[in-house]
Amino acid sequence: MDDRLGEISAYKVPKSIRLTEFREELYETEKGVFILKYPILSAGDLAEISRTVQENRDRYLAGLSISDIVAKIDLAVQQWLNPDYRLRKIAEILIPRITGYDSEMVRLELKRYIRMFRKKELLRFLDEEFDQPAMLDEFRPRKTGGMSKAFGPRSIFHVFSGNVPGVQIWSLIMGLLLKSANIGKTSTAEPLFPVLFAETLTEVDPLLAESIAILPWKGGTKDLEEQAIAAAEAVIVYGSNTTVEKVRELVPFGKKFLNYGHKISLGLIGKEALTADYYFDTIHKLAEDVSVYDQQSCLSPQTVLVEEGGAVSPKQFAQMLAAELERYHKKRPRAKLAAEEALSIQKVRNHYHLESLSGDGVSVFASQIDSAWTVIYHPEPGMEGSPLNRTIHVFSSQSLEVDFEKIMPYQDYLQSCGLAVAPVRLFQIAELLGTLGVNRIAPIGEMNRAKPGWHHDGGFNLLDLVKFTDIERNLEQDLERYDPDVE
Template identity: 70%
Template sequence: MTTIKELNLFHVPDSIELNHFDLKTVNGKDMRYVLKFPVLKGEELKGIIQQVQSNRDEYLSALSIIEIVEKIHLAVQKWLNPEYPLRKLAEQLIPVMTGYDEEMVRLQLKRYIRTFRKKELLRFLDEEFDQPAMLDEFRPRKSGGMSKAFGPRTIFHVFSGNVPGVQVWSIIMGLLVKSGNIGKTSMAEPLFPVLFAESLAEVDQKLADTIAILPWKGGTHELEEPAIEHCEAVIVYGSNETVEKLRRKVPPHKRFLSYGHKISFAYVGKEALTPDLYYDTIKKIAEDVSIYDQQGCLSPQTIYVEEGGAIGSKPFAQMLGAELERYHKKRPRAMLTDEESMSIQRVRSRYQLESIQHENVSVFSSQTDTSWTVIFHKETGFEGSPLNRFVHVYSVEAVESMLSAIKPYQSYLQSCGLAVSPNRLFSLANQLGSCGVNRICSIGEMNQAKPGWHHDGRFNLIDLVRMTDMERTLEQNVEWYDTDFE
């Protein structure tokens, strides 16, 4: 007999009572889950925001930054235990909800959560603030005077659901600047931020009470309006269309940060294609392409392969296809919607026709479905893909042709996975940076951004805070008002 378990897809402060819910049922391996999420009115959401703000004012704002880091660290330590019940729940249910391979989710969540341990958070704070203590108190500046950093009272986060875990990063950013957090989740993956908030509640209920995680349909004016009105900052993740719709609703005096559509790519130098290295290079590229089915902005959609190695760019493309086939057998791609499948088929068909007419294009793909696709181009260019393990491979005779190809798209460029010799690294990195690339990393690690990386080339915490400066002459002049001063 199948066991039935009810599971909340929301988190609100302990003092809030919700009364109206919708239910959705999903089947796990040995259990049927009844997923429960609230049906909210604008006034209810306003009340939740006000309670989060009150809790933030009374508790979070008075914590020191090191106390906040310690509490987050304790919650993270729970997730590093393979037997932790919430981790086991996430590992079982997120694959069911998203369609991602179970083993892939397990490995990626484990890798991701480790980036929020105490040492990583301290490194992240030091990366952005010369003195992280300025989040607690006025601290001396080298030029004289004192400064303190103030975060927004409350942040409204609009999350996408394509990559599990990203929501937690945004919430932690909010906590580090001592902000209350209102998170709107996507029904594509509403679970992980709720579970993490529950972990924080196990460590410190008062801290968890400065967070509300709520799912609702994007574009619901009745809920978006009070969230924007009563929060001092808005952070949006999603498509460019989603970002622009919300940007128009946010008044100019409020902080608005957005993380929209970006494209990543890899550059494989001939040094990585020697007889003893080329297979390992191809294997790493295949993993970069396959993790979360390219749904994240860090996954490569285009691979540039330099000629002159032990294998040429076309055999590289063919072998990459074979490796993607092996990877699919080990960790299958998620099931696609009809629209997603048709998008892949349309692009495949276009290039299959072109390959008949021209020798400069070849198509390597899974035979019975759309599990993976590699389009080989003899002439260097640039093109995004319909995702879901679909990648373009371009032949490169000289670096300059690759740089010319990517430059028109610099506003969309995100990460570049790089495999070149040390004597070319800094020169090429400088050229890539000039073209708009904001993260350069090793192939095989494209989806593993490190703590403190400059997302979309910007700061993270500094973009959220405002600084208050106390001038040096004020420090000196107030001495005259000390009754004991002579």
């Protein structure tokens, strides 16, 4: 990149669409000055865009085979795996500037994330949900007789969150695999990556990309959201519970509606992971789980239960975790916070500082200069949500299996669990976690890296959006008599 002024469209629409009103935001970076150009949309604009992407989908995307779609997505992904790719360089420069996240963190995590959508991973994703992915192309025979075909929505309206860069393309790719037209509403917190990825799809196959629109507008703009929802056959919403409920109110009964709202994840550390050989590695990996994207992902742990009986006690674990978070902060600093976010952390710190004075064993280990990281140690088992931004509760546990009842008050919000125990304990603990609603159990150090095909919030990704049409076996047999060549 050079230092010349660069203008970048923070939106993507079919080439036949002509938008006339725009606003601009300027970003100064070490690689130069960039202007992000945002359209000012009306309900009429959105109606035309919705109609156009659906017509483009009908003409081209709907007729592609699932294998062709996978191959085209893979070509786009391969572009992003090239460090010298122009759009990747733009992302690595601008996304840290827009979000405040550490630039090296963004570079590493985007690279890791995009690899999830290579051809082999997409094929695994499809095979996980469909016995025969070709059911998305044609009627296929069923084992019980008859034939079935899966039909994706003609169009999907996606409400993207912006707390974690890159995750928006999960939903977008899901829509493409279902041969749906896609309109994505981006967040002001991170409006760029889905636009850049859609531009890569344009480079790979312009006709495919003509069935995609990526648009920014302020959340809660009722006339735009009503228009987008009315034009779509399915709606997918990512964000806070408030965002989910506001959109849900606008979705008519009977229209497919998937939502991914507020969730809490936790870690469980058994004494086997705290031997002299393993405790430092366990702490190092947990610190990374807490630090990546500053806990903004629902996959990041907010609480960890640490079992007694290891080479380090739970309190020592908390102290060492604090030291590791400090090291991580020096390497990859946390984003600057809004005043309200910093105040939330300070309130939590003050509350537990007061508790620590009562002599009940609570301790607070915190960064001294600012609110960069906070570890709160509790001498009894339990669970608690945190104000995020590298703030974590460490609870002491005599036995993880026995102390599960302390997690129960949070079961409606549980998402992922990072687990480090002996293999013999895996299935008993997994059974207990499953009864509480945890839908993903991962290694410590990998909590923010869900694999393709995981059951997001316990459901399916593609199957929950399709409709099946069945041809019954006896109909096939009955129609044989109308064959003029039958004997």
